[in-house]
Amino acid sequence: MKVWVKDCLMEYVKSERKRLGLPPTQKVILILDCWAVHRGDPFRDWLKKDHPTIILIFVPGNCTCVAQPCDTRVNRILKHLIKSACVDYLAKITQEQLQNGVAPSNIVINTQPGTLRDASTAWLLHAWNWFQDRPEVVLGAWRDTKFANWDLSYETLTSPRCRTLVYERFTEDPAFCLAISSQIPSDPDFKELHNPEYDDDYALDPSVLCDIRPGALPPDVVEHDGQYDYIGDDDLE
Incomplete structure (x- = not known):
């Protein structure tokens, strides 16, 4: 599994991140069945340590x-x-x-590992090429994975209905929000800006201000000369 993750999965993930213009810290969901090796602590601990951007999800037993x-x-x-x-x-x-005159009863098939290894590689390549020419078959598999009126297709997962549900879960279920947030890897380019050099709201996204109403500011935030200042824990200053 480690070799597969390193040489197959992560190489694919890197190419997709590059194709989509996503950062190296972009999270990835890996869906596996409940095979003992998948669920074992050695594999899960290694995955969390060496590949923290991967979120591991298990399909319930007998549901694959x-x-x-x-x-x-x-x-x-x-x-x-x-x-x-x-x-x-x-x-x-x-x-x-x-055709070479060998009697049917004397026909011999070479079953040596080396011979079958070389032959089976061609079989796998044949199957791979078939799917490459028919991407709609793979995409259809995600649409076929259904739970009531939900499926795992790209169209469903990026739909307004799905986005609304995710937003509601994040705003109404703190435990769920914390569980997801705790899996976000640290950004090596992130810098703490809680110091006097960064005490203005210049870099604040204007859309954030749309949700702020007069009289509804958090207790540790005050408005001063048209700006919003944090007056909470002094240790952060």
Whole structure:
């Protein structure tokens, strides 16, 4: 699993971050089933330590057939493609021996690890190329992963309905908000600005001010000469 995360998952994540113009600290959701290795402390501790941007989510036991995108559509097709390529490979070897005069009862298939390793690589590549030419099949797997009237498609997860629900959870469920916030990795470029050199609101996003109403300021924030000053814990100054 460590090799897969390092050489496959993170390489893909890096390319997607670059393609989408996202920072290196952009969070990633990894959905895994409840296999013992996935749930084991060694793997989870290593993942949290070496790859803190990954949020690990487990599909409940016995639910992968409806709650894991790969199982709802992709795996069935993938296994069929590999099986078909394997049968074609065996048929080709058999036909070659028959054409060379080998009796059917004397046909031998080389099952040495090295031979099967090289052959199976071609089977996997065949399946990979098939999916590359049909991205709609993979996207459809996320739409097929449904829970009542929700699914895991990009359209649903970025819809106004979903955004509204997330906003409500963050504003109405402090425990949920803290649980999510605690998983945000520290930004190496972040600097504390609680000092006299940064005591004005120049860098404040104007949209934040839209929610401030007269008489509704927090007890540790006061308005002074058109600016908002923090007068709370002196240790922060």
